[in-house]
Amino acid sequence: MTDARLAELADRLPNLRLLTDPADLEHYGRDWTRRWTPKPLAVVLPGDVAEVQVIVRWANAYGVALVPSGGRTGLSGGAVAANGELVLSLERMNRVLGFDAVDRTLSVQAGMTLHAVHEAAQSHGLIYPVDFAARGSCSIGGNIATNAGGIRVIRYGNTREWIAGLTVVAGNGELLQLNRGLIKNSSGYDLRHLLIGSEGTLGVVVEATLRLTDPPPPSQVMLLALPNMDALMEVFGLFRSRLNLQAFEFFTDVALKHVLAHGAQRAIEGEHPYYVVTEFDADEAAQDAALAAFEQGVDRGWISDGVIAQSEAQAAALWRLREGITESLAPHRPYKNDISLRISALPLFLHEIHQLLGREYPHFEVVWFGHIGDGNLHINVLRPEALSDEDFIAQCEHVTKLLAATLERHGGSISAEHGIGLVKRAYLRSTRSEAEIALMRGVRQVFDPKGLLNPGKLFG
Ligand code: MLT
Ligand code: ZN
Numbered sequence: 001m002t003d004a005r006l007a008e009l010a011d012r013l014p015n016l017r018l019l020t021d022p023a024d025l026e027h028y029g030r031d032w033t034r035r036w037t038p039k040p041l042a043v044v045l046p047g048d049v050a051e052v053q054v055i056v057r058w059a060n061a062y063g064v065a066l067v068p069s070g071g072r073t074g075l076s077g078g079a080v081a082a083n084g085e086l087v088l089s090l091e092r093m094n095r096v097l098g099f100d101a102v103d104r105t106l107s108v109q110a111g112m113t114l115h116a117v118h119e120a121a122q123s124h125g126l127i128y129p130v131d132f133a134a135r136g137s138c139s140i141g142g143n144i145a146t147n148a149g150g151i152r153v154i155r156y157g158n159t160r161e162w163i164a165g166l167t168v169v170a171g172n173g174e175l176l177q178l179n180r181g182l183i184k185n186s187s188g189y190d191l192r193h194l195l196i197g198s199e200g201t202l203g204v205v206v207e208a209t210l211r212l213t214d215p216p217p218p219s220q221v222m223l224l225a226l227p228n229m230d231a232l233m234e235v236f237g238l239f240r241s242r243l244n245l246q247a248f249e250f251f252t253d254v255a256l257k258h259v260l261a262h263g264a265q266r267a268i269e270g271e272h273p274y275y276v277v278t279e280f281d282a283d284e285a286a287q288d289a290a291l292a293a294f295e296q297g298v299d300r301g302w303i304s305d306g307v308i309a310q311s312e313a314q315a316a317a318l319w320r321l322r323e324g325i326t327e328s329l330a331p332h333r334p335y336k337n338d339i340s341l342r343i344s345a346l347p348l349f350l351h352e353i354h355q356l357l358g359r360e361y362p363h364f365e366v367v368w369f370g371h372i373g374d375g376n377l378h379i380n381v382l383r384p385e386a387l388s389d390e391d392f393i394a395q396c397e398h399v400t401k402l403l404a405a406t407l408e409r410h411g412g413s414i415s416a417e418h419g420i421g422l423v424k425r426a427y428l429r430s431t432r433s434e435a436e437i438a439l440m441r442g443v444r445q446v447f448d449p450k451g452l453l454n455p456g457k458l459f460g
Contacts, residue, residue: 005062006042013054017045017092028089029081031072033423034333035393040067040081045092049167049175049206055088056204056452057173065455068200070142071113073134075336076421078146078199078457085455088204090141096120097207105164105181107209110141117210126212129156133323141205147197149417151323154373155216155246158417160196165209168195171202171448181209194443199419200454202447219246220282220290221315224297224306225272229354231302232274233347236373238302242293243280248373249322250276255369256321262328264320268305276372277322279315325369333389334367334380335396336423339407340416341375349410353379356406360399376416379403397426404430425460 010018019028020042029038041064046052059066065085072079081087090111097107099120106120106128114128114135121128130143132150142148144166149158156162165181178192179185195202226232232250239245251259253273260266268275280286290308297303309315341349357366363384370378381399383392404414404427414420414427428437441459444451 003041005058005064008062009044009055009058012058013046013051015047016051016055017047019043019045028069028072028087031074031077031079032330033075033077033080033421036077036080036082036422038080038082039084040087041084043069043087043089045089047092049093049169052088052169052204052206053173053175055086056169056171059086059452060172060450063450063452065452066204067454068141068145068204070111070139070145071134071137072142073138074142074146074419074421075338076146076415076419076423078419078421078454079142080422083456090139090204090206093206094139099124100181103164103181104212105209106212107165107207108140109207110139110144110205112140114138114140114143121210121212122215124212125215127215128162128210128212130159130162133326140208140210144196144205144208145198145200146417146419149371149374149376151247151249151371153371153376153417154248156213160193162211163192163196163208164211166192166195166205167207168203168205171450171453176203194447197419199421199458201444201458202453204453216246217281217283219279220287221277221279221309221318222290222294222306223267223318223321224276224278224294225268225270225304226274226276226302227272227304229274229350230347231297232276232350232372233343234300234302235276235297236343238293238297239278239280239290240373242289243278243286245278245280245373247279248276249278249370250274250372251322251325251369252367254365255325255367258328258367259321259324262324264324264328265317267307267318267321270305272304275321277318322369325367329367329380329382332382334382335393336418337377337379337381337400337403337414338370338416338418339377339379339403339412339414341407341410341412343373343375345410345412346372346375349406349412352406352410353403356402357399360402361395364395371416374416375412400427407431420458422457422460425456425458428459 028043067081093109094111365382367380
């Protein structure tokens, strides 16, 4: 080992897994953004909490920056290590620590995948309800660090609602037990909630106690084709008033084109500009209500066509049309916006933004999809082949500035669920006031006095 600091770490922790192979540095140094060239100092994969504490104390002693790392499925560069940082991967800390049937909680290590958490909850007849397409690769620690949302927020809320307790290694190596699984705890600042969504800048989440709940009743999945953008919010209002929704997601014909080219099956014939996938509780009354809502939507000119899944396989095929979008776009390395608004602000905002994007991106392919029922839109822009990466990003950044200003006027957020990371730090001010940012920096200073945890992320 050529680096004396790493040699000293290896001395302190003789059993630590420490990787310096170039292929490993590349693998662990990047996330799904693929925009930065990975360049970490090394990668460590601790096996327990005590090792994490020693690593953080070592980093303090040598002034080495740390990048806490989960499944690296992030889309904002939050887990990128491109500046000689030490990647602290929680990958090996991926076990269930305990289940409490009375409290209905599952305690897990931070490196468990979301899918493994789902399976563990199901093995006890319960569910952990936060869910999204990256479930097989993302880690629960990463979900907590970004307060991840996904496709069931409309029913269950974001990750934040499901965290009963956290074990965290703070920036100075101190171990914190936050909230200890309590339902009620009116004893001052709830530091747990500061950690959730802090993108690895306040501490390393090493363990979490997750709340579980009963599985939902059997559900039905429906795909709807809509004739125009205005119909989106009308149909949402209609379905929400008649049905107990579990999901209400939208995508455009452009998104459909990509997902079909990637192997999904067309479910509705013809050309339609907008589609909705919705899932709702399906007792007998709901079946009638869904049909009545559908017919009313057709009568009012908001729905052009629709299909209701007749089997689990068909439900999965309809969901694939929505959930397969990110993967189908990934080869194009899209520029991603992930924005959120109050639902009441959406109709006006959608019109403004549609005009803005049409004007600013006349020659670019723009793909819209997302969690419209939560006020969360994903706007993905694809690079024309003739344009260099640099020019493409510069043009997209120009449009994002305009988008951020529009969001500010409408009281929205530049990041709904992907986090700020590296990608959106220049736009934090469109969503947070100077006073808020100053307080956030102050909090960071308290948790991580030397600023070694994920530096450059969130604030820049
Ligand atoms: C999604 O909703 O599919 C995810 O947030 C991923 C993405 O936006 O690409
Ligand atoms: Zn999303």
